[in-house]
Amino acid sequence: MEQDEVLRLWAEHISKGQTTLIGAFGFGNDRAHSAQGAWITLSSGRRILDFTGGIGVLNHGHNHPKILNARIDYQRRNRMEVHKNFFSPYAAALAKNWSDLMPEDLEVSYFPSSGAEAVEGAVKLAYKYHAGRRGTILRSNIAFHGKLLGAGGLTASPELNFSFPTIPGIDEFMFGDLESVKRAVARHDHQDGSSDVYAIIIEPFSASTLRACSEEFLRGLMQLCRSLNIVLIFDEVYTGWGKTGSLFYFMRHEGLVPDIVTTSKSFGGGKSSISGFISRRKIFEGAYRTSADATLHSTTYFGFGEEAATALAAMEIAVDERFAERALDLGAALQQGLEHLCATYPDFFIEHRGAGALRGVRVAPAGEAFFKMLAVLPGPWHADAQFAQKLAVGAVISRLYDEHGILTYFASNEPILLIASPPLICEVSDVEAFLVALEECAQYGLPKMVSDFCLKAIKR
Numbered sequence: 251m252e253q254d255e256v257l258r259l260w261a262e263h264i265s266k267g268q269t270t271l272i273g274a275f276g277f278g279n280d281r282a283h284s285a286q287g288a289w290i291t292l293s294s295g296r297r298i299l300d301f302t303g304g305i306g307v308l309n310h311g312h313n314h315p316k317i318l319n320a321r322i323d324y325q326r327r328n329r330m331e332v333h334k335n336f337f338s339p340y341a342a343a344l345a346k347n348w349s350d351l352m353p354e355d356l357e358v359s360y361f362p363s364s365g366a367e368a369v370e371g372a373v374k375l376a377y378k379y380h381a382g383r384r385g386t387i388l389r390s391n392i393a394f395h396g397k398l399l400g401a402g403g404l405t406a407s408p409e410l411n412f413s414f415p416t417i418p419g420i421d422e423f424m425f426g427d428l429e430s431v432k433r434a435v436a437r438h439d440h441q442d443g444s445s446d447v448y449a450i451i452i453e454p455f456s457a458s459t460l461r462a463c464s465e466e467f468l469r470g471l472m473q474l475c476r477s478l479n480i481v482l483i484f485d486e487v488y489t490g491w492g493k494t495g496s497l498f499y500f501m502r503h504e505g506l507v508p509d510i511v512t513t514s515k516s517f518g519g520g521k522s523s524i525s526g527f528i529s530r531r532k533i534f535e536g537a538y539r540t541s542a543d544a545t546l547h548s549t550t551y552f553g554f555g556e557e558a559a560t561a562l563a564a565m566e567i568a569v570d571e572r573f574a575e576r577a578l579d580l581g582a583a584l585q586q587g588l589e590h591l592c593a594t595y596p597d598f599f600i601e602h603r604g605a606g607a608l609r610g611v612r613v614a615p616a617g618e619a620f621f622k623m624l625a626v627l628p629g630p631w632h633a634d635a636q637f638a639q640k641l642a643v644g645a646v647i648s649r650l651y652d653e654h655g656i657l658t659y660f661a662s663n664e665p666i667l668l669i670a671s672p673p674l675i676c677e678v679s680d681v682e683a684f685l686v687a688l689e690e691c692a693q694y695g696l697p698k699m700v701s702d703f704c705l706k707a708i709k710r
């Protein structure tokens with residue numbers, strides 16, 4: 251199939267909106283032929299350094315040989331795990347190994363297919379633990395927990411700019427602000443003083459805003475939840491398996507342990523669509539102890555054979571290849587370089603943020619007048635309050651790809667950040683190449699870059 255044909259079929263049969271959006275960039279018009287490690291090879295033979303890290307999926311890079319072998323081995327043996335009548339040794343081993351890596355009694359897990367399913371399964375477990383006697387769940391004002399109806403209601407990102415129906419009883423607190431959590435909890439006290447809050451869900455490190463909760467906040471949150479028997483859920487769908495410099499973000503703080511943790515993305519080693527949540531034994535047993543409860547939560551693909559076998563290998567690699575330490579090394583180089591760029595080009599880069607190998611910079615708008623002019627043009631951006639930010643970052647992403655062969659992305663929360671999320675198999679020299687390219691963008695200047703981007707997008 252020619253690339254034009256691919257784009258036409260996408261526009262006609264998948265999403266015209268997505269085709270327009272991604273098609274404004276060079277990569278939306280190129281064909282990826284193959285990928286290995288941090289590198290993508292296009293049909294043209296051009297090689298691209300993938301600094302998106304697959305938006306969290308590619309800690310192991312593309313096609314890690316041990317991940318491929320795990321899948322090939324599974325297939326060669328004609329393994330069979332399509333139905334639920336036989337207990338899968340792969341799912342059993344996966345649950346045991348994850349439990350061994352987690353602190354305290356985080357011991358019982360479940361493996362659906364996507365991050366939002368893991369979030370919703372965790373929330374459902376917390377609700378059932380309280381036997382339906384409590385009706386409120388709290389989430390932060392910058393939360394991102396997925397886009398299904400339930401997870402979408404728990405998400406506060408401006409990316410979800412349409413109000414869908416969702417689970418009842420959601421209230422909000424300010425990220426990282428314990429007093430705000432306490433006020434939100436107090437809003438849902440019953441007359442007898444007991445709490446109506448069954449769960450609090452939070453990303454201890456927000457992957458879409460690159461904001462971290464302080465240790466003090468997280469310990470205070472844990473104490474508050476314990477004192478009121480509120481189930482504390484840490485969403486580490488993005489940050490799990492080493493990305494921020496510890497196996498899971500919360501594990502950098504000794505003794506800080508939530509009641510449920512969610513994971514996905516690199517859990518599948520870049521090949522398998524598997525997610526998971528792991529719960530304290532007492533929470534799980536309080537919710538789904540009896541055989542009458544045994545099938546209250548299940549999904550067709552849970553713990554599916556080849557996906558679980560892949561996740562087993564992915565977990566082993568993350569530990570054996572010291573992903574958390576690698577993230578710290580890459581992160582130190584990124585932090586130093588981004589600090590230098592922010593100091594040298596203060597009119598271009600407003601700030602940098604991040605932890606481990608998940609970093610980002612805020613790009614300054616290229617002048618009020620320019621954006622005001624664009625705002626009066628007809629187009630879908632009228633409705634988008636973040637259009638000016640997206641345009642500036644989009645122009646940088648476009649130049650990094652077209653001129654430097656480096657793929658990056660922006661995170662759709664507030665503010666819009668250009669994200670550098672290298673796979674953890676990258677070397678510090680890859681980070682240096684990225685920083686050199688980013689500096690060239692700053693030297694080129696935003697007004698020229700934005701107008702190049704707009705002209706190319708029109709032609710594309």
Ligand SMILES: Cc1ncc(COP(=O)(O)O)c(C=O)c1O
Pocket residue numbers: 364365366367369394395396397453457485486487488514
């Ligand atoms: C922290 C977090 N939670 C949940 C999700 C939802 O995962 P999925 O897109 O697989 O449903 C994401 C996805 O980016 C995420 O970053």
